[in-house]
Amino acid sequence: xxxxxxxLPTETARERPEWxxxxxxxxxxxxxxxxxxLGLGSLIIxxxxxxxxxxxxxxxxxxxxxxDGFGYVLTEATPxxxxxxxxxxxxxxxMFNIGVEGQYLVxxxxxxxxxxxxxxxxxxxxxxxxxxxxxxxxxxxxxxPAILKVRTGAHEVVTTIMMNGIAISLVAWALxxxxxxxxxxxxxxxxxxxxxxxxxxxxxxxxHLFGIRSSVHLSWLFVGALVxxxxxxxxxxxxxxxxEGRAVGASAGSARAGGISIGSVQLRLFILSGALAGxxxxxxxxxxxxxxxxxxxxxxxFTGIAVAFLGQNSAAGIVAAAIVWGVLARGETAVQIKTxxxxxxxxxxxxxxxxxxxVTYQLAKRRLLSxxxxxxxxxxxxxxxxxxxxxxxxxxxxx
Amino acid sequence: xLAAVDAGSLRFGDIGAAIGIALTYxxxxxxxxxxxxxxxxxxxxxxxxxxxxxxxxxxGSWGAHHFTLPPPEGLGWxxxxxxxxxxxxGMAAGAAxxxxxxxxxxxxxxxxxxxxxVINLVAVGIARFLSTIxxxxxxxxxxxxxxxxxxxxxxxxxxxxxxxxxxQQLSPMVVVAVLLVFPVWFxxxxxxxxxxxxxxxxxxxxxxxxxVRVAPLRYEGVLLSGALAGxxxxxxxxxxxxxxxxxxxxxLGFIALAALILSNWDPIRLxxxxxIFGFAQAIPLRLMDAPVLRLIPDPFVRMTPYxxxxxxxxxxxxxxxxxxxxxxxxxxxTT
Numbered sequence: 001x002x003x004x005x006x007x008l009p010t011e012t013a014r015e016r017p018e019w020x021x022x023x024x025x026x027x028x029x030x031x032x033x034x035x036x037x038l039g040l041g042s043l044i045i046x047x048x049x050x051x052x053x054x055x056x057x058x059x060x061x062x063x064x065x066x067x068d069g070f071g072y073v074l075t076e077a078t079p080x081x082x083x084x085x086x087x088x089x090x091x092x093x094x095m096f097n098i099g100v101e102g103q104y105l106v107x108x109x110x111x112x113x114x115x116x117x118x119x120x121x122x123x124x125x126x127x128x129x130x131x132x133x134x135x136x137x138x139x140x141x142x143x144x145p146a147i148l149k150v151r152t153g154a155h156e157v158v159t160t161i162m163m164n165g166i167a168i169s170l171v172a173w174a175l176x177x178x179x180x181x182x183x184x185x186x187x188x189x190x191x192x193x194x195x196x197x198x199x200x201x202x203x204x205x206x207x208h209l210f211g212i213r214s215s216v217h218l219s220w221l222f223v224g225a226l227v228x229x230x231x232x233x234x235x236x237x238x239x240x241x242x243x244e245g246r247a248v249g250a251s252a253g254s255a256r257a258g259g260i261s262i263g264s265v266q267l268r269l270f271i272l273s274g275a276l277a278g279x280x281x282x283x284x285x286x287x288x289x290x291x292x293x294x295x296x297x298x299x300x301x302f303t304g305i306a307v308a309f310l311g312q313n314s315a316a317g318i319v320a321a322a323i324v325w326g327v328l329a330r331g332e333t334a335v336q337i338k339t340x341x342x343x344x345x346x347x348x349x350x351x352x353x354x355x356x357x358x359v360t361y362q363l364a365k366r367r368l369l370s371x372x373x374x375x376x377x378x379x380x381x382x383x384x385x386x387x388x389x390x391x392x393x394x395x396x397x398x399x
Numbered sequence: 400x401l402a403a404v405d406a407g408s409l410r411f412g413d414i415g416a417a418i419g420i421a422l423t424y425x426x427x428x429x430x431x432x433x434x435x436x437x438x439x440x441x442x443x444x445x446x447x448x449x450x451x452x453x454x455x456x457x458x459g460s461w462g463a464h465h466f467t468l469p470p471p472e473g474l475g476w477x478x479x480x481x482x483x484x485x486x487x488x489g490m491a492a493g494a495a496x497x498x499x500x501x502x503x504x505x506x507x508x509x510x511x512x513x514x515x516x517v518i519n520l521v522a523v524g525i526a527r528f529l530s531t532i533x534x535x536x537x538x539x540x541x542x543x544x545x546x547x548x549x550x551x552x553x554x555x556x557x558x559x560x561x562x563x564x565x566x567q568q569l570s571p572m573v574v575v576a577v578l579l580v581f582p583v584w585f586x587x588x589x590x591x592x593x594x595x596x597x598x599x600x601x602x603x604x605x606x607x608x609x610x611v612r613v614a615p616l617r618y619e620g621v622l623l624s625g626a627l628a629g630x631x632x633x634x635x636x637x638x639x640x641x642x643x644x645x646x647x648x649x650x651l652g653f654i655a656l657a658a659l660i661l662s663n664w665d666p667i668r669l670x671x672x673x674x675i676f677g678f679a680q681a682i683p684l685r686l687m688d689a690p691v692l693r694l695i696p697d698p699f700v701r702m703t704p705y706x707x708x709x710x711x712x713x714x715x716x717x718x719x720x721x722x723x724x725x726x727x728x729x730x731x732x733t734t
Binding site: 096098144148151152153154155157158159161162163164165166168169170172173176177299302303305306309342343344345347348350351354355358359362363366 | 446499503507508509510512513514516517519520521523524525527528530531532537650653654656657660696697698699701702704705706708709712713714
């Protein structure tokens with residue numbers, strides 16, 4: 001592209017501001033993806049001889065129909081908000097933290113250690129300390145790939161994948177050794193797990209204020225997730241770190257030329273990401289189980305990546321996407337109870353949805369890019385016909 | 400297991416057994432790693448290997464179950480069609496599933512990592528869904544699945560002191576995997592196709608300017624990748640565990656990725672890396688009483704492949720160089 005100073009566009013008839021273009025493109029991409037997913041889902045449902053309306057209606061009704069149902073959806077969404085935010089924070093700076101999975105598992109171990117060993121702490125202080133330890137565990141585990149990336153250039157995707165493998169073994173080791181249960185729950189031998197935590201480590205229940213059953217385990221952590229999302233929105237959009245991160249993500253070369261220390265920005269964002277990842281397991285630990293079980297492979301970190309895509313890496317989008325994911329997760333039971341379609345249908349629906357979102361979003365992005373290129377071509381009023389033909393060619397290939 | 404009387408023979412017997420287990424793991428890691436090699440050498444990063452293996456496990460197990468009945472008289476040629484069809488179907492299903500990755504990355508130019516993550520996520524769901532169709536339950540198959548007749552390797556299985564045990568009662572697929580290195584090496588380094596495939600991974604623009612059609616070659620690389628990972632998954636379900644169980648791949652797809660990195664994307668070095676990582680998997684199973692090793696808790700032995708890979712990646716030991724264009728979007732149209 002030529003770098004000549006750009007004069008105002010001569011042709012203003014169909015001018016739209018860029019952000020509106022982008023937003024419209026994103027919304028359209030999501031809409032198309034949802035239509036594709038529901039359409040393909042309908043084909044599967046018809047294959048089982050059911051009516052798509054019945055099935056989708058059942059999913060919707062289970063998620064929003066009753067207070068308990070909606071409470072369950074929000075409970076399900078809570079850890080996903082944290083893990084998707086953790087992914088998004090890195091993504092803004094062009095980094096891919098696939099290690100949220102490992103970071104949250106390690107965060108659960110460090111948090112459990114604090115809950116069991118620091119049980120002398122009074123009242124709600126223990127809960128806060130346990131949460132802090134969870135974040136520290138996530139940070140510690142995120143620091144390894146972060147430092148390696150900044151110091152040696154080792155790609156964070158591969159190192160975080162490897163760190164995930166290490167994390168699973170670390171959890172197994174902790175549960176078999178340092179954190180192994182000492183008191184057996186009455187009667188039968190319990191599965192490998194930690195001792196129950198002191199009651200004051202628990203995050204208080206939120207659901208009962210709204211008449212939601214306590215077995216739904218909707219805790220104040222959901223409010224915490226919303227507040228965290230707001231903070232992350234502020235950090236990414238309004239703070240210096242967020243600005244620098246976005247600059248690095250958009251173009252590392254330009255960011256460096258603009259005086260941004262790339263390594264320092266990447267390191268700080270990775271630490272933030274690790275802290276968020278450390279919060280992912282807290283709903284399970286302190287809101288629900290009150291101990292750390294073995295074989296806890298809920299894949300919340302990987303699901304968080306999907307939710308982050310679905311929410312297009314924006315804080316508000318992520319909250320919405322996590323709730324959608326929660327509705328679908330709740331929908332598994334709905335499908336099983338109300339229809340002849342197996343509950344696994346919902347997982348397929350989630351999969352189709354995420355694939356369509358990724359592809360349509362990519363197409364929307366390219367469309368936007370080609371439009372910008374064409375606009376630039378008209379603005380600069382090329383005399384050099386070969387150059388403009390080149391841009392036209394690129395724009396055509398993008399379609 | 401060989402009966403052991405004194406301490407010495409016990410150790411050798413255990414080493415033999417560990418090598419035998421390592422060979423089985425080697426097969427899984429090597430086949431999957433070769434899959435990754437074809438994909439990444441063509442320029443498409445594939446972290447979806449684990450997902451492609453998962454699809455191979457569930458479809459392979461179904462194939463082995465479904466074709467157990469003897470074919471009509473005179474058509475079976477006395478072959479064990481159950482396991483053979485299981486392996487072939489797992490392979491085909493892996494390739495079919497990989498076509499999603501190919502479509503996303505080559506045609507739609509979605510980020511390779513994004514697509515790979517999605518592949519892994521979606522595979523778990525598809526496997527469960529297929530399992531309900533195949534077996535009527537979401538997380539495992541029915542028991543009683545046939546396997547290929549195990550073989551003893553001539554000469555090697557006669558090694559005394561129990562070491563020969565490593566080469567007895569092995570799946571024929573282990574031999575197939577070991578021998579696979581010859582055609583793979585030849586195809587990559589001695590054929591026109593291999594040269595073109597590698598050129599797509601190093602510099603697609605230059606390749607295209609010389610008349611190489613990049614996109615079809617990358618499709619072939621990714622589909623081969625899915626076929627090999629699917630075969631590996633089917634081997635696991637048909638020959639090793641004799642059943643489909645959810646989660647039986649245990650992250651071996653990621654270990655294969657680690658071996659691939661360690662091998663510097665070379666099929667011969669990949670054999671060595673796959674065997675070393677396979678042996679690491681066998682240690683907690685057979686050598687837990689061996690001197691020195693007994694002092695290390697199992698989980699730490701299990702995490703060695705990952706640690707080794709991180710150390711190598713960080714450049715503390717040795718140096719690896721991925722195909723230059725792997726992971727980069729290629730803007731040159733779809734031909």
